[in-house]
Amino acid sequence: MRGILFAFGLMLCALPALAFDIEATQDFGPEAPLQRLSVLSTTDTAILEPVITAWLERNPGLGLRYVMASSQEVYRAIAEEGAAFDLVISSAMDLQMKLANDGHALALPADLVAGQPVWARWRDLLVSVAQEPVVLILSDSALRAGEEVPRTRRDLIALLRDNPERFRGRVGTYDPAESGAGYLFAAQDARLSDTFWRLAEVMGRLDARLYCCSVDMIEAVRAGQLLVGYNVLGLYALAGHSEGLTVVELEDFTLTLLRTGLVPRMAPEPEAAVGFLRYLLSQEAQALIARGSGLAAVEAAAFERNPHLRPIRLDPGLLANLDPVSRQRFLAEWRAAMEQP
Template identity: 40%
Template sequence: MSRAFRLAAGLVLALLLGMGAARAIETHRFPAPGAEAVSLNLHAATDVAAMRPLIEDFQATRPDVGITYTEYVTAELFDRMRVACEGAGGVDLVLSSSVDQLVKLVNDGCAEKLGLASTGLPRWTRWRDELFGFTFEPAVIVYNRDAVRPEDVRRTRAELIDLLRADPERYAGRIGTYDVTSSGIGYLFSAYDARAGAVFGRVMEALGRARVSLSCCTTDILDALSAGRLAIGYNLLGSYAVAAVRAGAPLRVVIPRDYTLVLSRAIFVPKRAPHTEAARAFVAYLLSARGQARARETSFAFGFDGNTVPEADGPALPPASAILRPIEISPELLAIQDRAKRARLLGDWRSAVGAPVEAGAR
């Protein structure tokens, strides 16, 4: 068994078995390997199992730094930081996949300039030398291999809609996606799906008729898919899905051929952070060649160069790919948080999909 496989297996066991049920705020401590001079306070809406290899590798370069990692769901982190940014807060780093929420915080003056404008990563992954994306994460369709016949695997949204219409009873109650009313990343993906025109309304309609199961978190949906309680997952984070496959889950990960949304989870250092120098060093590590290589080796399989991921059914996604739809970290994301637009999208979603259902409910 290769080292990379063991790393992936460990990651997914932690993600799928250790975190599936609890969604309370959790705190994890990473003591400094050497004599501790600094203790960073990192608040994140990212599973600690995914970040652990990166934190520990950073600490190999800075053995004087300890890290306290507080884990939230996206909406809780956003609410916490809106309050913290009004005062000192005691937070050194903020990390989330809901980049629209981070853009709102940065626009409100919450972030420190870091002098890291030349990162080597695509321009769309950073804003104002204050907010920095460090992962390349496509939104994918995931199928349980035992529940979905090979001939039923669909690779575009239109094909998926046709499948659900043609065989509604087979998949009723067995499709999962994010609850956009509680999941920041689910709301972000839906807001960008809505830009695709009529197909978004048809997707919502098809999910509603299929009695879609809704959840806050990728790991919950992947857990239900791996156990066979769900057959199909829509718009899930590809990095977590690939990690599940590498650990032996009976899943097929499909990169949509019509268009593929890609986000870069991002990080910033709040103003008045207690330990700005060490916090900046952690951000610089995540953006560095070493940090990027470690991320791809362990938790985040897809890279910015468009590498082919064997566990994913689909083309490589180089920067010039015609199907690539990156979610740019920019002021454009402020519109996603506009109250009127949010209310309209959530209203359309509720009308089509209905009340949230526990993932895997039949």
Template identity: 45%
Template sequence: MRLLVLSLVLSLAAQALAALEIEDRRLFGPPEAARQLRILSTTDIAIFAPRIESYLSLTPDLAIDYVVASSTEVMKVASAARAPFDLVISSAMDLQTKLANDGFVRRHSSEVTRDLPAWASWNDMVFAFSQEPAAIVVSDAAFADTGIPRSRQDLIDVLRRNPERFRGKVGTYDVRASGLGYLFATQESRVSETYWRLTEVMGGLGARLYCCSSEMIDAVAEGELLVAYNVLGSYALQRQDAGISIILPSDFTTIMLRTAVIPETATEPALAGDFLDHILAQAFGDDPSLSVDRWLSNSEMALSRINLGPGLLVYLDQLKRAAFDTEWTNAILQD
């Protein structure tokens, strides 16, 4: 009977993985390991690998199957009846909060989580291990004669004065497809009307729409774009040598919390909790490369941190989402 149950579980897990649009995947540790931790994440392997390797150095008999997918795909699989993962990591903190609110997440409490600052966890279910800014990435060559813009208004002014230069050369998220893009857009629109003015200007220039930060940053580095708006600063740092500048807007910089949750369907919840404690201890420790505070050293930045909690669910309401999508579409698609 136990073998039959195990076979059924593995079959269901295989079906869920087959339905998932995987962007990347890597097995860390020995393939023959007796235990395996399965992680579903929106974070690129190169960004997250140091945390995994650090943990495996302490637990050499373990393997970690790390699967990368879009935030929309992550939400779809994590809310399935048989999600075959032990830990879910996402940059779309509103979707993570919805998973918890809808009963798809286990509670986790430990000495590490009890010492977290209040803003870094919600209801012992959603845990933040990084604070990351939404940045503007620009081509240095494109702004050689105008100077690098330091605020959204600066960028609006340059784009309006040089429409032919920037036509078809500005990129941003397609908020209809990107969970992170939707989160940035909705939260930014609550802070300032400048967001809508800039969106209309980008739309008038035939803005190109993307799913992911890495694609936009690569496009700037390769000359396909001259401006990428609202990309993840941590990803942009990987391309600092590519003739690009990373702008943290001086009017306000939106700060996203990258979060982790343990699904209710996890088959290794204790192991997931131990790994979670490890990355949280790293994040709130002294390692400057992993510390959640590494972005806050610039005192000139006006920070606008997106807070965990039920307030994130407001724009996930179907009617509010439909209204926002319509307004955004009218602003960005002006054909």
């Protein structure tokens, strides 16, 4: 009995002490693999499950532990806690760039990043694995007879402003103070157009509800709690959650998010991480993701075919948004817009 307790104690000591908030954990592959890759991600497990399964089939004896958390918690796990993960995939491009820029990422093989567009990689440390639009969603009951679906932010402002009783308390968007992706989208909106601040003021007058994540906004719209969700990740709006919704890519501009991957400097299994990342970027894996979820491969031609799509580039501008003074100033302006009498 004493030996069993001692062995159990050693096992507990071997496990990483994870203080950050985890949303879900799932193990793939054999119960006792020869090697287990650990992935920390903001992407729902079901989205990448087909790719994980296919990769493990090609690498018998290996296992994979998939841990899902919010973008802020993913950043905190690596930057502040030094959590032992082999690969990090996140929708918060700016936080991923900060991790890479602050020395938390290992260099990736040159041939792995060379095939990516310049705007879809950061040095040899960070690479995009997929792209997706950031969209507007409307409940089927949001519009009255004769009203047209808003196609631009100006259209949306007019619809909300002219119908305050209908939309009061029934408009949702990200909380940029709590969500890394939400802050990224809001900051990019403000950079591209002054219309964003007019929209923010209108939403504030209508007592807009703030959310941590797209899935919660989508479910609130489907449940009738919201009529409008602004800046929702297209992945979730278009894949499996779209019943009863109208999904709109706004024609003045539609931000296009790049989901990115990096190998942390403290990765226990960096070679396995590079192998999985290489497979994730392969045509086969990209097709598996697209078939299962609609998540698109990184493709420069998509922006030529659809000029309203604007990629959020992996460039130093993303790091500037994370400057504490700039962030505090932006969030203060955001609160002023949201907390109107």
